[in-house]
Amino acid sequence: MIGSLYIGGDSLLHRQPAWRKLLVLFAAGIVLFVVQAPEILAGAAVAAAAILATVRPPLRALRRQLTGVAIILAAIFAANAVFADWGTAFAMLFRLSTLVLLALAVTMTTRTSDMLEVVERVLQPLERTGLVNAARVSLAVSLAIRFVPEIFARYREIRDAQAARGLAGNPVALIVPLVVRTLKSAEEIAAAIDARGFEGAHPSGSASGRTGRQGGTAS
Amino acid sequence: MLEGVSVVRDGRAILDSVDLTLRERRIAVLGPNGSGKSTLVRLLNGLVTPSKGRVAVDGHDTAKDAALVRRRVGFVFQNPENQIVFPIVSEDLAFGLKHLKLPKAELHRRVLEALERFGIGHLAERQSHTLSGGERQLVALAAVMVMKPALVVFDEPTTLLDLRNRNRIRAAITEMPESAIVVSHDLDLVRDFDRAIVIDQGRVVRDDRPGPAIDWYRAHFG
Numbered sequence: 359m360i361g362s363l364y365i366g367g368d369s370l371l372h373r374q375p376a377w378r379k380l381l382v383l384f385a386a387g388i389v390l391f392v393v394q395a396p397e398i399l400a401g402a403a404v405a406a407a408a409i410l411a412t413v414r415p416p417l418r419a420l421r422r423q424l425t426g427v428a429i430i431l432a433a434i435f436a437a438n439a440v441f442a443d444w445g446t447a448f449a450m451l452f453r454l455s456t457l458v459l460l461a462l463a464v465t466m467t468t469r470t471s472d473m474l475e476v477v478e479r480v481l482q483p484l485e486r487t488g489l490v491n492a493a494r495v496s497l498a499v500s501l502a503i504r505f506v507p508e509i510f511a512r513y514r515e516i517r518d519a520q521a522a523r524g525l526a527g528n529p530v531a532l533i534v535p536l537v538v539r540t541l542k543s544a545e546e547i548a549a550a551i552d553a554r555g556f557e558g559a560h561p562s563g564s565a566s567g568r569t570g571r572q573g574g575t576a577s
Numbered sequence: 578m579l580e581g582v583s584v585v586r587d588g589r590a591i592l593d594s595v596d597l598t599l600r601e602r603r604i605a606v607l608g609p610n611g612s613g614k615s616t617l618v619r620l621l622n623g624l625v626t627p628s629k630g631r632v633a634v635d636g637h638d639t640a641k642d643a644a645l646v647r648r649r650v651g652f653v654f655q656n657p658e659n660q661i662v663f664p665i666v667s668e669d670l671a672f673g674l675k676h677l678k679l680p681k682a683e684l685h686r687r688v689l690e691a692l693e694r695f696g697i698g699h700l701a702e703r704q705s706h707t708l709s710g711g712e713r714q715l716v717a718l719a720a721v722m723v724m725k726p727a728l729v730v731f732d733e734p735t736t737l738l739d740l741r742n743r744n745r746i747r748a749a750i751t752e753m754p755e756s757a758i759v760v761s762h763d764l765d766l767v768r769d770f771d772r773a774i775v776i777d778q779g780r781v782v783r784d785d786r787p788g789p790a791i792d793w794y795r796a797h798f799g
């Protein structure tokens with residue numbers, strides 16, 4: 359599920375600014391929870407599917423994204439059908455489907471960096487309180503999106519290597535090398551970010567450069 | 578630009594009173610594993626700061642002006658896996674440029690220009706985790722070059738690559754007009770450089786033209 363879902367393209371949705379898409383998604387979320395009628399919600403789900411179709415998502419990616427969600431939705435539907443009634447169950451099913459389809463349409467057409475720019479802007483007022491560093495939050499989010507697939511790949515690699523040595527199913531043999539490798543990469547990634555001059559790492563910018571220029575003797 | 582530099586970790590001198598002025602356009606750093614090569618080159622952009630002595634780049638002390646120094650000195654690491662920090666290649670190149678507050682079109686132009694310079698313009702929209710090792714190293718290099726540094730430091734940039742990708746990186750290093758300091762065991766790459774420095778146990782043990790330095794290195798460590 360995690361990992362960038364962005365799919366390049368030039369659809370109408372691709373060309374919308376990220377803030378507009380996120381705002382509409384947010385508003386849709388509120389409206390969907392106010393509306394109760396299953397018929398209207400069914401219409402919304404169909405509309406959401408149509409919107410997603412305009413993005414022309416590759417079917418393989420779509421199936422991968424939707425199978426897990428479908429299982430969860432089926433479970434929620436069943437629970438509602440048993441504990442509430444069919445009307446509630448269908449309303450919930452269509453409501454959540456609409457949201458998932460819309461969210462997918464947004465994430466498939468919006469670059470992570472554009473989405474994070476919106477997040478950074480929304481966080482800016484909080485930044486003034488000194489509790490949050492927006493640039494750092496957004497870097498952390500993009501790092502997570504960037505490296506979760508790598509960690510999964512590494513997990514599979516180590517699992518196969520251990521299986522080849524007859525250690526299949528031994529959780530220690532799996533977790534220890536995974537943690538070690540991940541920590542080692544974390545160190546390297548941090549160095550790479552530093553080397554590229556990420557200044558958000560120094561809140562208010564005082565730690566490096568801007569205020570400390572007293573050492574200007576020739577080399 | 579290094580004056581009497583020592584780096585001490587856990588009570589042990591990893592580098593011991595090193596004095597060097599690095600001006601040549603192509604400088605190689607050679608030495609056995611664990612000799613202190615990475616520590617030496619990490620001093621050049623303030624990733625490591627000296628325990629004793631002083632490191633300056635164009636007059637800027639790396640300990641005091643790290644941000645300024647890093648704008649002049651780009652750094653390409655050994656492991657291509659861990660240098661690309663954004664999910665999409667073009668986002669990664671834009672990462673450093675964001676601070677410069679360029680207009681969107683200009684930013685986009687510079688990103689593409691840097692990718693095309695290394696023949697990887699077609700990778701702009703690819704997801705970083707789907708790239709091959711060689712492609713990653715070229716992207717990492719493009720991400721450094723997009724910032725237009727005057728000097729680029731490479732720490733064993735070809736060690737983890739296969740032969741074909743090694744050749745691509747070699748060609749990229751050989752052809753770039755910027756100055757470069759390259760740590761490498763790849764003696765073919767550094768043979769045409771202007772200068773070669775051999776490090777052993779934290780000391781400069783030979784500082785010469787690559788030809789004689791490589792012969793000396795082979796004789797002592799081969």
Ligand SMILES: Nc1ncnc2c1ncn2[C@@H]1O[C@H](COP(=O)(O)OP(=O)(O)O)[C@@H](O)[C@H]1O
Pocket residue numbers: 586587591608609610611612613614615616617
């Ligand atoms: N942060 C550190 N703390 C302790 N020891 C270190 C640290 N960094 C490097 N070393 C040690 O210093 C020596 C030189 O390391 P390094 O500069 O990476 O060598 P090289 O790049 O030539 O292989 C090695 O023995 C290494 O284990």
Ligand SMILES: [Mg+2]
Pocket residue numbers: 614615616732733
């Ligand atoms: Mg090294």
